[in-house]
Amino acid sequence: MNVLLGIEGSDESMKTLRSTIERTSDVGDELTVAVVEKPEAKRSQAEMCEHAETLLAEAGVDAELTMLEGDPGSALVEFAERGEFDQLVIGGGTESPMGKIRLGPITEFVLLNAPTTVKLVR
Template sequence: MKILLPIDGSQLSLEAVRFAIRLAREGLQTSFVLANVQEPATLYEVMLAHDAEVLERVKGAAGEHLLQGAEALLAEAGIEYEREVLSGDPAHALVDIIERFECDAVVMGARGLGALSGALVGSVSQALMRASPVPVTIVRPHAAPEAEADETEAETPSS
């Protein structure tokens, strides 16, 4: 099985990598594809840089940098992976990667937006869930220990 791990540099995307590593440690025979998709250059960026090739190199270097945390986690776990940095619409580029690398599934971090914000703005995870030809697993953030303790105290009847 080959799993795509979209990485945006956030802690949520690294949490998804940790989840995928846990799956592999629990016996899932898998390899991974780390991917970062850089948004296309804006007109302002093109006007400022005057050179589309320079912008592509800068965005490519930024994508490579964002993959480093995930690469370190996978290397530490001794798990095989491939990598890809693209530019374009994130959901469409990720579908291209799924098809090109023949991925069987996607594991990615949740954006963490509320329902209304997600509906208005949209998110890569929502768009990919609609467009993906393979199953997509969304890894939600863990609740902070203080929040869990507060919830437990709130549920416990006081004497």
């Protein structure tokens, strides 16, 4: 399967990155990692790229790594449309102090606009 993983700089994205790399090496998918811009995130876009590079190298997974400029949701969906991807993988939300699952605006945009199957990682 040809998988596109979309991440920004949050802990949620770090978890999704780790889990997707593990899955990729288990099943031998083709993987492209797209890092989007989210200025309010904990890690910058460049830092997140470095993390992805390191984790991919450690796992011995050969993946394409790209940085996308502009509005994160629409940049990701547009990139997914241009490629031949079977699945778009993104983080599955965060939990509030109460334990409520929260999906942010990027997730909502991707779910409502992506032409591919979307996978949310919990």
